[in-house]
Amino acid sequence: MIEEIHGKFLRVTPNFCLGCGNVIVLNSILSEIENLYGTMDGFVFLSGIGCAAWIPSPHIKADTIHTTHGRPITFATGVKLANPDLKVVVISGEGDLAGIGGNHLIHAARRNIEMTVICVNNLVYGMTGGQLSPTTPQGAITRTTLGGNIEYPFDLAGLVTNAGASYVARWTTANKRQLQKSIGKALKKGQRGFAFVEVISPCTTQFTRRNLKAFQATKDELNLGEFIDVEREGFVERIRSSIRENHSMGVKPCRLKS
Amino acid sequence: MEYNLEKDNHTKRKFWQGNEAIAEGAIAVGCRFFAGYPITPSSRILEDLSKRLPQIGGVCVQMEDEIASLGAVIGASWTGMKAMTATSGPGFSLMQENIGYAAMTETPCVIVDVMRVGPSTGQATLASQGDVYQARYGSHCPDYEIITLVPSTVKECYELIIHAFNLAEQYRTPVILLSDEHISHMSETIEIPEKQPIINRKKPTSKDETIFGSVSDDELVPPMPSLGEGYNVLVTGSTHDLNGFRDTLNGDIHRKLVYRLAEKIIRNKEKIIKIEENKPKGAEIGVVSYGSVSRAVWEAQELAKEENIKLAHLRLVTLWPFSDKEVISFMGGLKNVIVPELNSGLIVREIERCTNGKTNVHSFSKIGGGEPITPGELLDLVVSLS
Numbered sequence: 001m002i003e004e005i006h007g008k009f010l011r012v013t014p015n016f017c018l019g020c021g022n023v024i025v026l027n028s029i030l031s032e033i034e035n036l037y038g039t040m041d042g043f044v045f046l047s048g049i050g051c052a053a054w055i056p057s058p059h060i061k062a063d064t065i066h067t068t069h070g071r072p073i074t075f076a077t078g079v080k081l082a083n084p085d086l087k088v089v090v091i092s093g094e095g096d097l098a099g100i101g102g103n104h105l106i107h108a109a110r111r112n113i114e115m116t117v118i119c120v121n122n123l124v125y126g127m128t129g130g131q132l133s134p135t136t137p138q139g140a141i142t143r144t145t146l147g148g149n150i151e152y153p154f155d156l157a158g159l160v161t162n163a164g165a166s167y168v169a170r171w172t173t174a175n176k177r178q179l180q181k182s183i184g185k186a187l188k189k190g191q192r193g194f195a196f197v198e199v200i201s202p203c204t205t206q207f208t209r210r211n212l213k214a215f216q217a218t219k220d221e222l223n224l225g226e227f228i229d230v231e232r233e234g235f236v237e238r239i240r241s242s243i244r245e246n247h248s249m250g251v252k253p254c255r256l257k258s
Numbered sequence: 259m260e261y262n263l264e265k266d267n268h269t270k271r272k273f274w275q276g277n278e279a280i281a282e283g284a285i286a287v288g289c290r291f292f293a294g295y296p297i298t299p300s301s302r303i304l305e306d307l308s309k310r311l312p313q314i315g316g317v318c319v320q321m322e323d324e325i326a327s328l329g330a331v332i333g334a335s336w337t338g339m340k341a342m343t344a345t346s347g348p349g350f351s352l353m354q355e356n357i358g359y360a361a362m363t364e365t366p367c368v369i370v371d372v373m374r375v376g377p378s379t380g381q382a383t384l385a386s387q388g389d390v391y392q393a394r395y396g397s398h399c400p401d402y403e404i405i406t407l408v409p410s411t412v413k414e415c416y417e418l419i420i421h422a423f424n425l426a427e428q429y430r431t432p433v434i435l436l437s438d439e440h441i442s443h444m445s446e447t448i449e450i451p452e453k454q455p456i457i458n459r460k461k462p463t464s465k466d467e468t469i470f471g472s473v474s475d476d477e478l479v480p481p482m483p484s485l486g487e488g489y490n491v492l493v494t495g496s497t498h499d500l501n502g503f504r505d506t507l508n509g510d511i512h513r514k515l516v517y518r519l520a521e522k523i524i525r526n527k528e529k530i531i532k533i534e535e536n537k538p539k540g541a542e543i544g545v546v547s548y549g550s551v552s553r554a555v556w557e558a559q560e561l562a563k564e565e566n567i568k569l570a571h572l573r574l575v576t577l578w579p580f581s582d583k584e585v586i587s588f589m590g591g592l593k594n595v596i597v598p599e600l601n602s603g604l605i606v607r608e609i610e611r612c613t614n615g616k617t618n619v620h621s622f623s624k625i626g627g628g629e630p631i632t633p634g635e636l637l638d639l640v641v642s643l644s
Contacts, residue, residue: 011490044485046333058492058503063485065336066494066504067329068359074326078333078341079485081317082291086337086486104329107322243312 005030009040011061016051021173021201025120025183026055028176029091032184043087044079046072048096051127051203052120055091070101073108076115084236087191088115094198095125098156099134109163109194113235116190118183119156122203123215130206140207140214157198161227166193166234168227172200175224182226193234270450276415276442277302277344280370280435281310283419284342286454289368290316291341293330295323295349298383299439300372303344324349328356328369335360335367336493338484340423344370347389348379351396357432358397359495361404361519364470364482366426366433366459368419373438375628384628385439387549387600393434394578401516403523405530406434406578410552412446418575424457425530429522430479436577438600440550440630465489468500471518478522523579532575533584543644544570544592546585546609548577550630551598557633558640565637567644577605585612594643598622598631 006013009030016022033040045056049069057066063086067075072090080088090097097105097119108115124142125131131144135156139148157170167189169182179199186195200222202208202215233241274282281303284292292311294304304320311318317334321327327343334341345353350371360367373389375381389396393406405425407418419435426433462469462481469480469491480500483489492502497512505511523530536559537544545555552573562569572588574581585608589595595617597606603621610619622639624631 011492040490041488042486057494061490063489063491064493065333065485065491066496067332068355068495071325071329071356074321074329075333077319077321077326078291078293078330078335079337080333081319081330082334082339082341083337083484083486103322104326107326239312239317 002027002031005034009033009061010059012059014059017205019204020051021122021199022052022055022120024173024176024179025052025091025118025199025201026059028180028183029118030060032180032187036184036187042085043089046076046079046088046090048072048092048101050093050096050125051122052091052093053096055120056089070096070099071104073097073101073104073117077108077113080113080115080236081239084114087187089187089190090115090117092119094119094121094135094156095133098154098159102134105160106163109160109165109196111235112164112166112193112232114191114193114237116186116195117197118186119196119198120201121156121198122201122207124203124207126203126206130203137211137214137218141210157196157227160196164194165196165228166232167195167229170198170200170222170224170227172219172222172224185229189229193232270452271447272450273445273447274412275302275445276409276412276437277372278306279412279415279448280344280419280437280442281306283416284368284423285310285314287340287420287423287456288458289340289342289423290314291331291334291339292316292318292343293321293327293334293341294343294345295321295327297346297349299374299442300344300346300370302442303370324352325356328353328360331367332356332360332363332365335365336485336491340366340427342368342370342423344372346372346374346383347376350389350392354392354396355398357404358400360432361397361402362495363493364430364480364519366430366482368422368426368433368435370419370435370437372442373436375626381626381628383439385550385600385630386625386628387438387551388604389436390577390601390604393436402519403579404434405429405431405523405576406436407532407575408436408549408577409441410549410573412441412444413448414575415441416448416450420454424455427459428457428479429526430459430482431523436549438550439628462489470498470502471500471515473500478518478525527579530576530579531581531584533581534573534575535571535584535588537570537572537588538568541568541570542592543567543594543596543640544572544588545596545598545636546572546574546588547598548574548605551600554631554633554636555598558636561633561637562640565641567640569640580608582612585609586614589613589617592617594618594620596620596622596636596639596643598636600624600631
């Protein structure tokens with residue numbers, strides 16, 4: 001089954017580290033797109049820099065934009081506003097989306113712009129060799145916290161919920177069925193508002209082998225599930241209403257017309 | 259394709275600020291997407307377009323910072339829209355990484371930088387010309403070439419923003435319009451031409467066409483499809499092959515890509531470069547200027563006539579790529595050339611590079627307080643060197 005979907009939706013076979021959760025995330029996204037739409041037509045995938053950013057680019061056979069570090073949500077905002085017919089999906093890691101690009105994440109959620117953001121939270125900067133990330137658990141050993149992490153980690157799902165998103169869920173790669181269901185929901189919800197799925201997917205190469213204890217503790221404390229699922233008018237929709245309200249100029253907007 | 263102003267119920271005579279002329283010129287050439295962040299002295303462009311773009315089917319969005327602004331512009335450009343942003347020095351610094359990205363991914367877009375006094379927040383929001391090298395070399399590893407235009411009048415703000423979009427579309431590259439506080443906040447009456455030449459990007463005609471270069475060395479500007487047209491576009495700022503596939507190890511692929519990014523500008527230099535030369539016969543002294551400072555040179559030329567001095571003037575409208583050939587030709591027969599600038603003396607280095615030892619190059623630099631270089635000051639220097 002998944003081989004058929006891979007054949008249909010992939011340009012090249014993914015080549016991630018042994019045990020990497022990226023494959024589970026990729027398969028969940030592809031399976032849900034097959035279930036819900038049966039085609040990649042109209043999808044645009046954007047990603048930043050880091051291992052998770054390689055999930056869509058170059059693998060997924062669709063329009064993909066591999067952006068500068070931390071900025072995929074800003075590019076996605078331009079894509080969505082310039083052509084609201086496109087289904088915009090951002091897939092990136094927590095270092096990209098919540099570290100260097102954290103500002104864009106909260107502002108996109110605040111605007112409730114119609115897009116789906118899937119954040120693969122591997123608890124560490126994996127691609128650069130395993131340094132501290134904004135979600136590294138306290139006490140965890142990383143290449144820059146050899147004595148154990150003293151910082152408090154970000155609760156990303158909580159952050160994005162409070163910033164104003166329409167849909168937020170958090171699962172680990174071990175909750176494969178729930179994760180896939182939430183990704184499906186987020187893909188649909190992302191057409192109407194800001195939908196965010198945080199996937200806890202500890203880096204097998206750089207994190208878990210050094211931090212079995214810290215990860216065990218984090219796992220037990222983790223609050224999993226759906227954080228919010230509401231209907232709020234999205235950004236594009238609100239631009240449309242505002243244009244309709246201020247329609248004294250008599251010129252119909254071309255692309256934002258509904 | 260031509261834009262007809264009559265249909266837009268404009269009158270042809272306008273009393274506009276430089277910033278208004280930039281906003282209206284962008285609309286005239288077909289810009290329908292603007293993303294920006296407020297920063298004096300460029301904010302008026304964002305304010306004007308937030309009102310004007312929704313009236314004509316465009317989108318204007320105020321982003322959370324300048325990095326996001328240029329990111330959104332690049333995203334919008336890939337949907338097929340003509341897109342731009344406007345900022346000033348500090349914001350221009352924040353945009354630099356994405357400018358390199360736009361150059362590497364060959365994304366047409368326009369960045370307006372209304373220069374103000376730095377370093378850092380310096381003397382916000384007074385005039386300077388300090389960003390001339392940032393425009394060319396601001397992003398890391400600028401092995402590509404970039405086009406930068408500098409207006410000296412409000413009319414030129416209108417004309418050059420149109421030209422900037424046309425160059426961006428024609429050469430699939432980011433183009434920078436370097437205005438400064440004097441030009442952007444100054445009002446002048448301008449006559450708007452009824453029709454403007456409009457160039458749109460070349461699109462691929464079949465899905466077999468490669469969109470990041472061609473096997474043939476002659477085709478320097480590849481066609482650009484839009485997102486959602488079924489091309490399965492693969493865009494990356496990493497080194498990529500003709501189809502967009504990342505290749506971060508192969509030196510040949512990198513050299514082929516980056517040399518082409520430079521070549522597509524260099525080989526078309528003659529078409530891109532705009533200068534204005536006024537060299538009276540027998541002149542032995544000249545001025546090379548760009549931007550607002552040129553206005554003082556025009557006045558100084560008149561004053562010099564009264565002193566019986568023939569003063570030659572070369573105005574660089576295109577700052578980058580640099581017009582070496584034109585500068586060398588201008589300096590022929592001149593004993594002294596003055597380069598007045600509202601910075602510590604930057605473009606004077608380029609001019610010095612072009613001398614053959616026969617012409618002495620003098621920097622006339624002024625920084626701080628947003629004070630302009632006056633025609634009288636220039637004249638004094640001209641007289642002392644004559």
